[in-house]
Amino acid sequence: MGDWVLTKPETADQTDANEALVDFIGAGNFAPGDRLPPERELMVSLGLSRTALRKALDKLEHEGRIWRHVGKGTFIASQSGSARPGRLAEISGKVTPFQMMRARLSLEPAIAREAAINASEDAVNRIMAARDAAKDAPDWDTYEAKDDALHRTIAEATGNILLLELFDQLNQVRRAVAWESVVRTSQRPPRDHLSFAEHDRITAAIAARNPTEAHAAMREHLGSVSARLFGEI
Incomplete structure (x- = not known):
């Protein structure tokens, strides 16, 4: 026994x-x-x-x-x-912020492309609502949460559970990566914050069912974020 x-x-x-x-x-x-x-x-x-x-x-x-x-x-x-x-925790301790942005540049434009091909009308409406919620955020912490929700809503719109799972795992590591403190000079994102126009372009491309434009718009957006953080793409 x-x-x-x-x-x-x-x-x-x-x-x-x-x-x-x-x-x-x-x-x-x-x-x-x-x-x-x-x-x-x-x-x-x-x-x-x-x-x-x-x-x-x-x-x-x-x-x-x-x-x-x-x-x-x-x-x-x-x-x-x-x-x-456990594996994600191990990875997050080894990945640099720059490597994380490179990973996002590899995956998320492809996700935007698939969203443009496969998104339902309801999914497009959810993307638009998430974009607007980010634009209306009263402070930076809320904006970052709403921006995160927008990107996940785009991943959901692909209708591809594997792409959504890959996005979620990448996002989990991103949350735990040791980013340097970002200095904020205002309480909330200014109305001319670059990401707002970039989000508009991504959303418009997905709504227009234009996969090439959606891919390019997402890549430009992430490249812009990367340039603000690191001075290069």
């Missing part, structure tokens, strides 16, 4: 803690790659002890629903559960 390992049954209190964390994530509409608030904030928000919270986080990590990167935080894993959280 093989060896048996006896495990202590989960208490009702811990079950409640697990459910509270899951409910918090669901209510927050976190997308793959989003970072959860720090443990201290979660303890206050959920009314949990540090021990109960960490056990709940351990459970979700074991289930592949979150992944943790030491020194950077806890992130929502890909919805498919195939993102190999």
Whole structure:
């Protein structure tokens, strides 16, 4: 007979803690790659002890629903559960911001091209709404979240689950890469922020079902972002 390992049954209190964390994530509409608030904030928000919270986080990590990167935080894993959280954490510690932008330049223009070919009318409307939400963001943090949502909405519009999975995994690593601090000189993006016009061009190309223009527009947009960050593409 093989060896048996006896495990202590989960208490009702811990079950409640697990459910509270899951409910918090669901209510927050976190997308793959989003970072959860720090443990201290979660303890206050959920009314949990540090021990109960960490056990709940351990459970979700074991289930592949979150992944943790030491020194950077806890992130929502890909919805498919195939993102190999430990491997992504390892990769994010080795990838430079410049390499990350090069990876985006390789993948996202192709995603925009596929979106132009395959997007439904509903998908195009969602892209337009996401673009407008980014333009109306009241501050930089909100803008960055809405900009992220726009790019994911374009990936969703491809109708290709593999491309969406690749985007999600790339985005998860992007969230954890150690970027240098960006100095902001205003509370929110100015009305003439370059990305707004670039988003308009990408959206118009997808709505017009023009895959060549969509590819070029996305590549120009990411190249522009890269040039602002690094001074080169």
